[in-house]
Amino acid sequence: MSRSVKCAPGVAGLLACSLVLAGCVGGAGGGSEGAAGLGDPYFPKAGNGGYDVSHYGLTLAYDPGGGRLTGSAVITARATRDLSAFHLDFAGMEVAAVTVEGAAADFRRDGQELTVRPSDSLAEGETFEVAVRYSGSPRTITDPDGSKEGWLRTADGALALGEPVGSMAWFPGDHHPSDKAAYDIAVTVPEGLTAVSNGELRSRKPAGGGRTTFSWRTEEPMASYLATVAIGVYTVTASTTEDGLPVYVAVDPTQAAAGRAVLARLPEVMEWAQDNFGPYPFSSAGAIVDRSEDAAYALETQSRPVYPGAPDLPTLVHETAHQWFGDSVTPKSWQDMWLNEGFATYAEWLWAEDEGGATAEETFTGLYDHGVERYANLWDFPPAKPTSAAHVSEVPVYQRGAMVLHRIRQTVGDDAFYDIVQGWAAAHRHGNADTRAFTAYVEKAAPDADFDDIWADWLYGEGRPELP
Structure with missing residues (x-):
């Protein structure tokens, strides 16, 4: 989605439990009444x-x-x-x-x-x-x-x-x-x-x-x-x-x-x-x-x-880009919205880079140094942990989500990064996936790299992260 500017691991685990328990309301015998809602972190009745x-x-x-x-x-x-x-x-x-x-x-x-x-x-x-x-x-x-x-x-x-x-x-x-x-x-x-x-x-x-x-x-x-x-x-x-x-x-x-x-x-x-x-x-x-x-x-x-x-x-x-990220690979819950919008926003950066405009590195650096001049709420919350349902389509989900992907690219290099992107899209083609699955996939694809600070500071961390 492109709007006008308008889980943490523990929560993801809670959602997984909710999805299991959602079908288990009532007693045995002739069956029970399926649950009215899956317990999504932001839209629990959905x-x-x-x-x-x-x-x-x-x-x-x-x-x-x-x-x-x-x-x-x-x-x-x-x-x-x-x-x-x-x-x-x-x-x-x-x-x-x-x-x-x-x-x-x-x-x-x-x-x-x-x-x-x-x-x-x-x-x-x-x-x-x-x-x-x-x-x-x-x-x-x-x-x-x-x-x-x-x-x-x-x-x-x-x-x-x-x-x-x-x-x-x-x-x-x-x-x-x-x-x-x-x-x-x-x-x-x-x-x-x-x-x-x-x-x-x-x-x-x-x-x-x-x-x-x-x-x-x-x-x-x-x-x-x-x-x-x-x-x-x-x-x-x-x-x-x-x-x-x-x-x-x-x-x-x-x-x-x-x-x-x-x-x-x-x-x-x-x-x-x-x-x-x-x-x-x-x-x-x-x-x-x-x-x-x-x-x-x-x-x-x-x-x-x-x-x-x-x-x-x-x-x-x-x-x-959303046809790959959001439509084919669809989030398991609305907490994983950054997997849609971060990828689609980063696609804009990559297109500009390939068309002779600003490189993704220049876009990242400009956003890091001066992003609040355009997006006052850029550092308000981490992309994988919006503060409420009203914020799942806000700037940090889009722009900080793209910054997470660029930090991965900086860490592994271009060849490995594009292997990760294409492999992720292929592995979950026509399916659902969450943030935990994504971080696990990245770590398995690049076992010699250290992503701990990216996850802790950029994906889940509060405020403006420090650059190494």
Whole structure:
């Protein structure tokens, strides 16, 4: 993510325990009720215990005039323990019916929790399908940092943004980054509008009544906060890269002229990123460019980042790098946000270096010596330990996160550093990882180097570290 400036090991261990215990509420016998929340250090109610989702099938219809969304979510999951009931994260709208394995299920609402009690208990290891029919006006959610997410109404349609928990405003699910799944998203909109989502466009068909249905598929695992739907009038360009990767770019006509030159460099940026980070992890790429008033920040929605207005080149590089770091390698908890933003910010430094601008060393030194002149809160907290949920997207996570990576590079040299970066992306491709896994990976990759001071002072330490 690129917003306007806007675990410690012990905590990581606590989260691991929380994730185990989350599925263990209740007694034995016919099963127990999976937990409502995974105990994330910053968003404890996000996610649910007792099951693991493998696929979401979302069928949506939207009326921009009335702002009404009608939806059906078919969720395929596997029970990770015996379950008499389970929870889905879902904020707002009205639920008409819920079925589990085709049979009507009891359900109740309590805040963001939709509790489902199937007619027959689910056994550990059982794969099951839950279907939810719902409708209403989706919410816009205000994050702890004051930014807006969820379902954002725009001048000609809507834009769905999900980081960190906004996706629960438009479909029910297990909305924590640790549970990734494949997606099929079909969106029916009035004729003349386009519905854009993640992955590949499988079909575009008339739906009757002056409407059109756009069907999208994402086969690679995706965290729910990276799912998007953009509805509006767009100028669409479909092309392929030199190696055959489909590229789908949708631009609001008001942004077409301003964005043309930068967006034309997307294939070049992707080729550069593959040289630095390894093979591109998804089966398509692209961009969604809406108006600047539609959102206050860019977001790395998987395979198709969203930009509020025509992006500049550093932002294009940042969101492209996120496809490796954040989208393919996804954090286990929101405490690990620096693994997303530190890498994406450092990608900006590397791009500038390779394009003949400031070297990463010069950027690091300038930030260390004079960073507070631009970022007053630069040294307020360490990147791996934000002070609260309101700070997981703050400057130290981005800039100090990038500084941690540069300190690693200074310690091991360029060849070993790029081996680490590419190896990390490959080792956790399409998976989840946390800060502890990253530090362990670095130490194993460079066993002769000493990283103790980097972890203690730069990653977890308070204040401005001393340079050796």
